[in-house]
Amino acid sequence: MSFSPLLDELIKSLQCLPGVGPKSAQRMAFYLLDKNRSGASKLSHVLASAIDNIGHCQSCRTFTEDDICRLCLNPKRQQSGQLCVVESPADLLAIEQTAQFSGTxxxxxxxxxxLDGxxxxDIGLDILATRLAKGNISELILATNPTVEGEATAYYIAELAREQQINVSRIAHGVPVGGELELVDGTTLSHSFAGRISIK
Amino acid sequence: MSFSPLLDELIKSLQCLPGVGPKSAQRMAFYLLDKNRSGASKLSHVLASAIDNIGHCQSCRTFTEDDICRLCLNPKRQQSGQLCVVESPADLLAIEQTAQFSGTxxxxxxxxxxLDGxxxxDIGLDILATRLAKGNISELILATNPTVEGEATAYYIAELAREQQINVSRIAHGVPVGGELELVDGTTLSHSFAGRISIK
Known part of the structure; x- marks a missing residue:
């Protein structure tokens, strides 16, 4: 038993979304058809437009519909001399929300x-090397994830920067603010001891 | 801080989906742009086509892109004389998957x-009354949800059917198969006692 061919196709297409299985897709399809046709229609248009127009910033590789994104075009940020390397646009947003960093x-x-080839x-390190070679970067901040792959990537990029005599730093690992010591894992606690800061 | 205008609009549009908030929408947008542009493009087309073409079956009110759905067009089902009333197309599918019912x-x-007006x-009872008046229905099976509203709706429809001298039945409430008695709520257990069937 199935629904009409078009409804079946809609339910199948919705499963291209991450974390959406057959049951959720069915619920979404019924909800859109029954309660929010205007929202669905808008989603369809915006999705088509986004797929056609959104590419990567030629300078920082984040998602943007322009050649160069707004952050890269900001002259104040360009002049700061700080360059922060992150794994994903979501990481970039998380750092922006702290309002602590004003570089590129x-x-x-x-x-x-x-192992995955x-x-x-593939992660644009040739573009990064070109940016580093331009000579207007004073500090490279590595904010890759604290995973095995993230650490390896940070190490590799640090080598690239050292070749150009650029200062390299890595964001601190340690006990999260508001967390409880007894609930923090051993590796994190080791990092927080190794990275202790003297109180002046 | 926000992303580019088009990306912001995509993230906002994705929130029209049920159960999708800002964080999930952001994850979906990045996933589609990064890993599954062909899937996103297909979703956009199917969604537009579904919104334009899918309406309600003129006979049973389920979702279909045709005037009359395939279930209603099936002559064997029309001849069975049984009509099952459900609240949603998802309920219809759940019953179809049991393969126990061969009516319309x-x-x-x-x-x-x-209270919600x-x-x-609004739930098509005028169309249902017309179908009942045609005289080819021998049994009306009420399979609305076992909620207060569902029960009230079932009661109302039962009255409609009695006016036309049509047999009316309600699906049984009781202990779910595979469930444990001690975990079943009191109301359900009362229903299962009241609806007990003698073993022949």
């Missing part, structure tokens, strides 16, 4: 993963 | 809810 970014759109050029 | 359906697309004609 470089978004890898992934991390080095030789993802090498330096 | 009537989908209310909701339930009576005077949903009266008999």
């Amino acid at each position: 970014y470089f978004v890898l759109m992934g991390h080095l993963s030789p 993802i090498g330096p050029n | 359906y009537f989908v209310l697309m909701g339930h009576l809810s005077p 949903i009266g008999p004609n």
Whole structure:
């Protein structure tokens, strides 16, 4: 038993969304058809437009419909001399929301993963090397994820920067603010001891 | 801080889906742009086509892109004389998957809810009354949800059917198969005692 061919196709198409299985897709399809046809119609248009127009910023590789994204075009950010390397646009947004960083970014759109065939050029390290060679970067901040692949990627990029005599730093690992010591895992606690800061 | 205008609009549009908030929408947008542009493009087309073409079956009110759905057109089902009333197309599918019922359906697309201003004609009871008056229905099976609104709707429809001297039945409430007695709520257990069947 199935619904009408078009409804079946809609339910199948909705499953291209991450975390959406057959039951959720069915619920979404019924909801859109029954309660929110205008929202569905708008989603359809915006989705088509986004797929056609959104590409990567030529400077930092984040998603944008322009050649160069708004952050890269900001002259104040360009002059700061700080460049922060992150794995994804979501990481970029998380850092922007802290309002602590006013330099430019470089978004890898992934991390080095030789077993999956993802090498330096797949995460844009050739573009990053060109940016570093331009000579207007004073500090490279590595904000890749604290996973095995993220650490390996950070190490690889640090080598690239050292070749150009650029200062490299890595964001601190340690006990999350508001967390409880007894609930923090051993590796994180080790990092927080190794990275302790003297109180002046 | 926000992304590019088009990306912001995509993230906002994705929130028209049920159960999708800002964070999930962001994850979906990045996933589609990064990993599944062909799926997203297909979803956009199918969604537009579904919104334009899918309406309600003129006979049973379920979703279909045709005037009359395939279930209603099936002559064997028409001849069975049984008509099952459900609240939603998802309920219809659940019953179809049991393969126990071979009659036709009537989908209310909701339930009576005077407080929300949903009266008999909003759930198509005028269409149902016309179908009942045609005289080819021998049994009306009420399979609305076992909620207060579902029960009230079932009671209302039962009255409609009695006016036409049509047999009316309600699906049985009781202990779910595979469930454990001690975990079943009191109301359900009362129903299962009241509806006990003698073993022949």
